[in-house]
Amino acid sequence: DTEVTQTPKHLVMGMTNKKSLKCEQHMGHRAMYWYKQKAKKPPELMFVYSYEKLSINESVPSRFSPECPNSSLLNLHLHALQPEDSALYLCASSQAGTGGFIEKLFFGSGTQLSVL
Amino acid sequence: DQQVKQNSPSLSVQEGRISILNCDYTNSMFDYFLWYKKYPAEGPTFLISISSIKDKNEDGRFTVFLNKSAKHLSLHIVPSQPGDSAVYFCAALNAGGTSYGKLTFGQGTILTVHP
Numbered sequence: 001d002t003e004v005t006q007t008p009k010h011l012v013m014g015m016t017n018k019k020s021l022k023c024e025q026h027m028g029h030r031a032m033y034w035y036k037q038k039a040k041k042p043p044e045l046m047f048v049y050s051y052e053k054l055s056i057n058e059s060v061p062s063r064f065s066p067e068c069p070n071s072s073l074l075n076l077h078l079h080a081l082q083p084e085d086s087a088l089y090l091c092a093s094s095q096a097g098t099g100g101f102i103e104k105l106f107f108g109s110g111t112q113l114s115v116l
Numbered sequence: 117d118q119q120v121k122q123n124s125p126s127l128s129v130q131e132g133r134i135s136i137l138n139c140d141y142t143n144s145m146f147d148y149f150l151w152y153k154k155y156p157a158e159g160p161t162f163l164i165s166i167s168s169i170k171d172k173n174e175d176g177r178f179t180v181f182l183n184k185s186a187k188h189l190s191l192h193i194v195p196s197q198p199g200d201s202a203v204y205f206c207a208a209l210n211a212g213g214t215s216y217g218k219l220t221f222g223q224g225t226i227l228t229v230h231p
Contacts, residue, residue, distance in 0.1 A: 042221030107159030
């Protein structure tokens with residue numbers, strides 16, 4: 001199983017809503033990531049979890065709240081988003097080496113988020 | 117400040133010919149480079165990678181070349197097939213640094229392979 005599963009595939013939410021994006025992998029990877037991709041732009045890193053602990057936060061606004069409840073699951077809680085937050089949100093996972101060396105990431109298909 | 121650049125937004129090639137996708141980087145701390153392929157409505161899929169200690173890595177129809185002095189890498193696809201039509205992202209990271217897993221992506225190149 002080399003799959004990273006993201007749900008939902010599409011999400012439309014208002015600026016006052018609270019929603020969550022979910023990500024799951026069963027490859028035994030201990031590093032998990034959230035990336036954001038706007039149309040015609042490259043993916044941009046938001047958060048990195050290593051061994052279920054947040055290790056990188058790329059100065060993401062607090063209206064995005066990540067959570068890693070166990071080694072297979074990664075959530076992104078959304079609250080009071082703005083229309084400019086509309087994007088494709090990609091989850092990824094990888095091995096976590098002893099020196100923190102990461103070779104390649106496995107990406108999910110993403111959640112296409114629209115904020116109205 | 118774009119540290120990884122793919123200057124060609126698109127490339128069109130005939131089936132059976134060679135596709136060459138280029139990528140330049142500015143950060144000399146990058147020591148590991150990857151190519152990802154992305155189809156519409158899917159996440160990026162890892163294609164091939166190269167460490168900075170090498171200048172070439174080959175995997176089937178795909179070869180990546182690295183020129184460290186020029187801070188340039190390229191992906192060669194030979195022979196190109198219509199199924200190769202996708203967006204190709206070049207990505208780089210400082211594998212030895214503390215910010216592991218922090219891939220920096222280029223803007224992507226849309227490859228179209230015509231039958």
